[in-house]
Amino acid sequence: MNDPVDVLIVGAGASGAAVAWSLAETRMHILCLEQGGWMNPANYPSTGRDWEARAFGDYSPSPNIRARPEDYPINDDNSPIKVVNFNGVGGGTVMYTAHFPRLHPSDFRVRSLDGVADDWPIDYDTLVPFFEENDRMMGVSGLAGDPGVPPRNPPMPPLPLGRSGAMLAKAMNRLGWHWWPSDTTVATVDYEGRARCINLGHCTPACAQGAKASTDITYWPAARRAGVELRTHCRVREITTNEHGMAAGVAYYDGEGKEQFQAAHVVVLACNGVGTPRLLLNSASARFPKGLANSSGLVGKNLMFHPYAQVYGYVAEETDSNRAPPTCLWSKEFYETDRSRGFARGYTFQFGRGVGPVAEAVASEAKGLLPWGAGHHAAFRRLNGHRLGLSAICEDLPEEHNRVTLDPVLKDSHGIPAPRIDYRIGENTARMMEHGIARAKEILAAAEATDICVNSPILYGGWHLLGTARMGADPARSVVNEWGRSHDVKNLFIVDGSLFVTSGGVNPTSTIQALALYIADQMKQRLANLFD
């Protein structure tokens, strides 16, 4: 029997780390349970000659392909976009591309402004101090003065433009369209014990240099120094409740596979937009027959992904290829609603720098650009190192039929039901993607690129897992209140992407972490009456 703790956090990724660090100053006994382990950068793909091949194996973004012991399977057969994630200390921040935009002010008021979906119960200004705190903790590089977003002051200078950035910038200037260097969590100078980026160019499947911020090297060292306990290889099966309808603790399997119970006064879920509803639904009981915190029936519903429309082509000049971080520029030209485009809301363009030789060979062979036989070598030399591309990251509106449920058959290695995804791209988003593809082709034409290829949606593009336990003031229309506490279970909090009411059209990690810090701050302010 484990001693009870004051706060139990489930998940050590982007949001779990942030909330743990913030709550640590209360000196409460805080414990985090993480199903994965600590990462060892010496084993990251970029340290070996098989660095590209491992993206198809043990460093695949898909848990179904990766299939490490700490991964759980996901039935996403009924979705055109497959879920990608990472399980371990740092969670998805170990395996993300480090784009770090914030949601825009308009994203929090989509009903009021555009008559779609719902407004958030909080606004952008409420989150600003937490965005700033998170930028300092994660270490953000970028350039102030962007007319496309509200003012912010990244603590580090932006990544260089490089060859690819300059080509794309010239193309955007020819069209008169907005562009700006992306905010990223890649350290461009030595920062808080992290070495600056040396352009390994293989950022997404973990950074061996430690220049890319992942919470195992940012928040967690600080949180542990402040006394937070982190227990790894512990997979939580369910949240248990007591006779008062409060969370009593969690049942979990330890690293040896033994079932344990951990009592807690407060339970905080930070398992992402698939893991959190999975856990809530698997915590059904006689007292909560529809799953925990699910009186609204919305747990697992309104799943949003951000469908990506990727377009790329080939230019005569050499690009940066894999010799630089893939993060480069963004464009907000089509972000805010313009009804003349035929859809509500909008998208960000994020521009890349190119890919390595294996990725180029595999992709261009599949597209029919790279022949088998005698013409192979000449064709490859024309393609390799000459790719220029971009993606429209499209706002996905919440629709209840897009959902996470428990699969009736598929189970993880501990026998816990796996999540099942049912998802289809909405009509508004589909129109947005078509618009994005057409504009991207214009951009590539302005850059004099040829052999244009389109991946829409990106199949393994379900990076952003949002909306499945939304926040709101109305208990009938939301799972948690405006500061992250379950409407139904007064000592249960959610701090991950499940909270999102709408998705915006940007990578969500910055906003997820700002929300986690905001909720932690609300908890600290209400410690005396947290359960009232």
Next chain:
Amino acid sequence: MCAHGPLTPAQRDDLRAIAGVIIPASAEFDVPGADDPAIQADIVATLGRDTGPVREALDELARLAGRRPLASLDPAWREAVALELRATGGTAVATLTRVVLQCYYRDDRVVRSLGLEPRPPYPKGHELEEGDWSLLDPVRARPPMWRRP
């Protein structure tokens, strides 16, 4: 058929033959084909979790070749079988093709022929030129574009 265990000698022969069809040696570019012994050894040694689909693709290849070794067919027939295999598509053929490509394009001789250094990215990294930030001037001059609710 079992997805585990090593490929049979006949399957390895067919793998070598189809790899040579996908990427033949080139005197013009001074590179080996993907049927080169060192590249084949790398493919076989690192098949791992891809063994099952590769075996499946090789089974299909054998069927298309009339159960004769691919290398024994005359060049025109061999090429016709390869084209038909590629047209078959599917996960198995895509996996076979990918394992050939991923081992070929990490071979030292091939990497050097592309003008690249045969090394992992870490720890040396790469240089990235700063670029001309004056390109931003017209964007800086724009008024705020984001909406205030």
